[in-house]
Amino acid sequence: MNILSYEKSFLALGAVLLVCCLLALGYASFAMGIHLPGEEGLIDPETARETPPFDAPGLRQTGDGTYEAVILASAWKFEPNEIRVPTGSEVTLTATTVDVIHGLHVTGTRVNMMLIPGQIARVTYTFRQPGEHLILCHEYCGINHHTMFGKVIVE
Ligand code: CUA
Numbered sequence: 249m250n251i252l253s254y255e256k257s258f259l260a261l262g263a264v265l266l267v268c269c270l271l272a273l274g275y276a277s278f279a280m281g282i283h284l285p286g287e288e289g290l291i292d293p294e295t296a297r298e299t300p301p302f303d304a305p306g307l308r309q310t311g312d313g314t315y316e317a318v319i320l321a322s323a324w325k326f327e328p329n330e331i332r333v334p335t336g337s338e339v340t341l342t343a344t345t346v347d348v349i350h351g352l353h354v355t356g357t358r359v360n361m362m363l364i365p366g367q368i369a370r371v372t373y374t375f376r377q378p379g380e381h382l383i384l385c386h387e388y389c390g391i392n393h394h395t396m397f398g399k400v401i402v403e
Contacts (some may be wrong), residue, residue, distance in 0.1 A: 258284050258397050293365040296320070296346050310340070319343040319383075319398075321350040321363050327381055329398035333375055337402070340372045351386035354400055362387060376403040 276282045292296055296302045305320045305327045310390065314398075315337055320327040322345065333339055345363040352361045352369070356379075361369040383398035 278375065283353060284356060289370075290366060290367045291344055291368050292344050293344070293367065296344055300391050301342065302307050302344060307339075312358075314340070316339045316340045316342060321345040321349050321352065321385070321396075323350075324385070324392040324396040326352070326385075326396065326398040329383070331399070332401045335378045336374070336376060338372060338374045339371060339400075342368060342370045344368050345394065348389050350389050350396070351384070353386045355382045357358045357381060360386075375400070378402050 256289050282312055291299055291302070298324050301316075302319045302320050305318045307317045307328070311363050313336060315333055315360075317339055319333050319341060321343060331339075341352070341354075341359060341361075343361060343363055344367065347365065349365065350363040350365055353359065354373070357373055357375075359371050363372055369401055380392055381400040381402070383400060385393060385396035387393075388398065
């Protein structure tokens with residue numbers, strides 16, 4: 249093989265990969281509905297504490313076996329810092345921060361969000377096994393970052 253045909257195959261490979269990436273992007277945004285947060289996902293961090301649903305952080309039942317946990321993050325705590333749900337509950341975690349960037353990771357689950365001032369983060373997860381999970385802040389948010397945690401108790 250001469251050098252020119254190597255070059256051509258690399259170009260072809262590049263073109264194929266590009267098409268694959270575009271197809272994957274199209275599938276993610278149109279078929280799976282994954283997209284950036286829109287207007288409804290915005291909140292003013294200055295007044296978030298007074299804005300529903302963050303004026304009443306906590307857990308509420310939204311249906312048969314479904315719950316919404318509204319969580320307010322600030323340096324250096326989660327409000328509420330303890331959530332108790334029955335085993336098998338489908339919990340939608342809705343969270344925001346009133347000051348700096350915080351993280352919200354529920355250990356042992358795929359719940360892992362970045363809380364950005366001005367944005368509402370939301371994820372739904374079903375807790376199938378009884379047990380305890382820590383809620384950890386995983387974005388460095390200041391001197392007491394390491395003390396910022398909470399708990400999900402599945403009973
Ligand atoms: Cu909040 Cu680190």
